[in-house]
Amino acid sequence: MTNADSRSDYDHAEIRASVRALCAEFPGEYWRRLDRERAYPSEFVAALTKAGFLAALIPEQYGGSGLPLSAAAAIMEEIHASGGNGAACHAQMYTMGTLLRHGNAAQKQRWLPAIAKGELRLQAFGVTEPTSGSDTLSLRTTAVRERDHYLVNGQKIFTSRAEYSDLMMLLARTTSREQAKSRTGGLSVFLVDMRLAQGPSIKINPIRTMMNHATTEVFLDDLCVPAENLIGQEGEGFRYILAGMNAERILIAAECIGDAKWFIAKATAYAKERNVFGRPIGKNQGVQFPIARAYAQMRAAELMVREAAALYDAERECGAEANLAKLLAADASRAAADMCVQTHGGFGFAEEFDIERKFRETSLYQVAPISTNLVLSYLAEHVLGLPRSY
Ligand SMILES: Cc1cc2nc3c(=O)[nH]c(=O)nc-3n(C[C@H](O)[C@H](O)[C@H](O)COP(=O)(O)OP(=O)(O)OC[C@H]3O[C@@H](n4cnc5c(N)ncnc54)[C@H](O)[C@@H]3O)c2cc1C
Numbered sequence: 001m002t003n004a005d006s007r008s009d010y011d012h013a014e015i016r017a018s019v020r021a022l023c024a025e026f027p028g029e030y031w032r033r034l035d036r037e038r039a040y041p042s043e044f045v046a047a048l049t050k051a052g053f054l055a056a057l058i059p060e061q062y063g064g065s066g067l068p069l070s071a072a073a074a075i076m077e078e079i080h081a082s083g084g085n086g087a088a089c090h091a092q093m094y095t096m097g098t099l100l101r102h103g104n105a106a107q108k109q110r111w112l113p114a115i116a117k118g119e120l121r122l123q124a125f126g127v128t129e130p131t132s133g134s135d136t137l138s139l140r141t142t143a144v145r146e147r148d149h150y151l152v153n154g155q156k157i158f159t160s161r162a163e164y165s166d167l168m169m170l171l172a173r174t175t176s177r178e179q180a181k182s183r184t185g186g187l188s189v190f191l192v193d194m195r196l197a198q199g200p201s202i203k204i205n206p207i208r209t210m211m212n213h214a215t216t217e218v219f220l221d222d223l224c225v226p227a228e229n230l231i232g233q234e235g236e237g238f239r240y241i242l243a244g245m246n247a248e249r250i251l252i253a254a255e256c257i258g259d260a261k262w263f264i265a266k267a268t269a270y271a272k273e274r275n276v277f278g279r280p281i282g283k284n285q286g287v288q289f290p291i292a293r294a295y296a297q298m299r300a301a302e303l304m305v306r307e308a309a310a311l312y313d314a315e316r317e318c319g320a321e322a323n324l325a326k327l328l329a330a331d332a333s334r335a336a337a338d339m340c341v342q343t344h345g346g347f348g349f350a351e352e353f354d355i356e357r358k359f360r361e362t363s364l365y366q367v368a369p370i371s372t373n374l375v376l377s378y379l380a381e382h383v384l385g386l387p388r389s390y
Contacts, residue, residue: 019078035357091160139187152223171241174188252369256332323378330366
């Protein structure tokens with residue numbers, strides 16, 4: 001097989017074409033209306049589910065397609081390159097790795113077929129807390145074992161899609177930091193069935209943000225979680241979640257590549273058709289070069305996203321590459337967004353062009369799921385061996 005062959009194989013061209021066809025049913029007007037109303041794209045998520053895209057990573061024996069992460073990345077990229085937003089449903093893909101790699105056979109049998117059929121939604125990922133922020137090891141939500149269940153108390157913040165999910169993958173402390181065997185020990189992962197939560201044990205408040213993201217704060221008050229919902233070993237949760245976070249970073253990076261492609265295509269088309277001073281603005285190198293630079297930046301980041309996904313799929317260590325991919329792709333999409341606004345002049349700010357919406361949406365990825373500073377810190381300290389700052 002030549003390099004070109006292996007590259008086109010890895011492109012998932014058929015999947016990409018199907019996703020593009022589905023996304024064509026959900027044009028800019030659809031996303032604009034939802035953005036205005038801060039409403040959840042239920043029809044879009046239902047269509048993706050029906051077409052099987054959200055079950056891409058679920059093994060065939062449980063009713064999914066058993067595809068690698070690179071295929072999920074292609075799906076998310078295409079949604080974004082089509083002008084849509086995968087944030088409404090990407091968690092089902094990135095939390096999947098934790099369940100697939102660390103869940104037991106009974107848990108997979110119980111949840112995966114229903115998720116694959118679209119009867120169960122696994123869209124909420126409860127890690128961030130108001131007082132600990134990026135310092136995940138300092139989270140304060142506790143899960144205390146009592147006979148056959150755990151009692152969970154605490155608060156999560158920015159738990160996206162909690163109102164549109166049946167299950168939440170939750171990280172909580174089961175052993176105090178002082179008593180934990182290691183610095184990263186003592187945290188555990190649970191798959192919480194929010195439909196079974198009794199009375200006020202889960203309270204969800206929406207948080208309105210600069211873009212339409214369905215994010216929330218979640219209060220957990222004596223929430224009873226059956227012990228059988230613990231994923232893997234008690235106390236090993238941080239390690240499991242880290243693997244899921246690598247998947248999350250790679251998928252978000254793929255979304256950023258999709259955004260960058262959308263901005264570049266939009267700017268290129270406009271630069272060809274917009275006439276000022278009696279000629280297309282794209283004839284001016286002052287307009288051309290930023291578009292070309294954004295394209296170069298996007299292509300370089302795209303290579304790193306593919307490398308990270310390939311390593312993840314080969315079950316090889318990919319922490320550095322997942323972080324690099326997320327950093328480079330988020331910067332590429334942000335730079336492409338700036339360029340696209342500039343190319344459109346005043347129209348870059350007009351709602352009907354969708355640019356200002358996509359600009360706001362892609363800005364999130366400078367901060368979530370991990371901020372740029374924390375990626376740089378990871379690279380400096382874990383990859384380059386510089387002294388630890390925290
Ligand atoms: C719309 C949205 C959706 C989200 N969805 C989810 C979700 O579904 N689930 C979930 O668990 N979380 C979610 N998050 C949370 C997100 O992952 C966090 O916002 C992000 O990790 C940053 O944490 P923080 O906001 O607490 O910032 P902080 O940790 O308070 O950091 C604030 C600033 O200080 C910088 N900083 C902090 N410490 C250092 C340091 N040591 N060195 C250098 N700089 C530092 C950071 O880079 C950042 O710029 C979401 C956030 C948003 C805004």
